[in-house]
Amino acid sequence: MELQKLSIGNHHHDDTVPAEGGIPAEEEMFLPHKSDGSKRPQFTDFEGKTSFGMSVFNLSNAIMGSGILGLSYAMSNTGIVLFLILLTCIAALSCYSVHLLLRSAGVVGIRAYEQLGMRAFGHPGKIVAAIVITLHNIGAMSSYLFIVKSELPLVIQAFLGQTSSSDDWFMNGNYLIIIVTLGIILPLALMKHLGYLGYTSGFSLSCMVFFLSAVIYKRFNIACPLEVFGNFSVTTDVSEDTCTVKYLTINQETAYTIPILAFAFVCHPEVLPIYTELSNPTKRRMQNIGNVSILGMFTMYFLTATFGYLTFYGNTEAELLHTYSKVDPLDTLILCVRLAVLVAVTLTVPVVLFPIRRALLQLLFPGKAFHWLRHIAIALCLLFVVNLLVILVPNIRDIFGITGATTAPSLIFILPGLFYIRIVPTDQEPMTSRPKIQAACFTALGFIFMSMSLTFIGIDWMTGESRNLGGH
Structure with a gap:
């Protein structure tokens, strides 16, 4: 799943970007059979072996x-109509963003996002890129554990044949995510190499196809208005509009839509690590892979x-299941x-x-050799922070919203546009050229989008209205 935002991509990422002063074990690749101990060539001099179809599969997993x-x-x-328009716009802009990254990478022969930041803005650029990716990945980890928090109690409840929740500790999602973290996630995170987990991406994508099939099937098996079970309630009053399709709607919750789509x-x-392989x-070939995947x-x-x-x-909640x-x-x-979804996100x-x-x-200990203490301490700190976030944040919508509105x-938008403007030489494309102007507008659009999304989400938080929508 959103590993996919990281499994295929980042295990290749790690085997292509040498660290300053050596290659610590943390930066060795996930799949050790590709390691030859030699200096990593730039992708312009490197011939990968991954086919077009498998690259589409890998990037689809990343998305x-x-x-x-x-x-x-x-x-x-x-x-439906406004959603389709917004989804189309985000998908098209994502394709253009891939174009900017590939163009920038082609100029300098660098295949890592952080290294493009280094080339464009020096060490501060590398730091900013690394921080943004880190925050985004923390948001992704939080969203996975939130799914565990909300869905695992329901799975246990179903296995016990109960139709209502209880106050037992094993039905408390906060306790369950701590148990899952300590019992499954932490041991895997402490391993020196996690290459084999990259293969879970195929299983994760299969889970999503299964999920889609179930959603389509259930559409024809659940009547409207909903006949809710037991003490559950619905968020919409039963009226003649309850089961009416709305094609254009604007309300306070609409502020979360674009961030969710962007996320x-x-x-x-x-993109660049997959390009390398x-x-x-x-x-053109990699752009076509991006277009087909998107x-x-x-x-x-x-x-x-x-x-x-x-x-x-x-009555749809922020977490559909x-x-x-x-x-x-x-x-x-x-x-x-x-x-299926629980297994996939847990392994992710x-x-x-x-x-x-x-x-x-790279940021805190550049050039340092692998050390188990640092390896374990960082994993423990990250998992502690993510568990704390999931326990304190009341709604997965907030995770999707904040992550989608910032990182x-x-x-x-912002970093690919800035990289393009800074990296592509002005003798090839002056600042007044059409591509550079388009990249500048693309970057400005990212800032506008971020500001508007954060403003609307902030207003929603301050007013406190509709906070129960999508809650668990």
């Missing part, structure tokens, strides 16, 4: 993330959002979907953590 669970909620607060399309730190690598995820996102929305309409429990908490199909967290630790080691526009 696909936990944000898919929030898309139906986004559509319920925009309407769902972030894959840009993984591509056989017969050319900019188009495929666009289709999956739109289908998931549409069928989820047409199932629950105004949780909404199904209101209808039938013992539903076997949804239980299978939950189990250590892989997402690995590149964060690598970035922190996503930075990775999609």
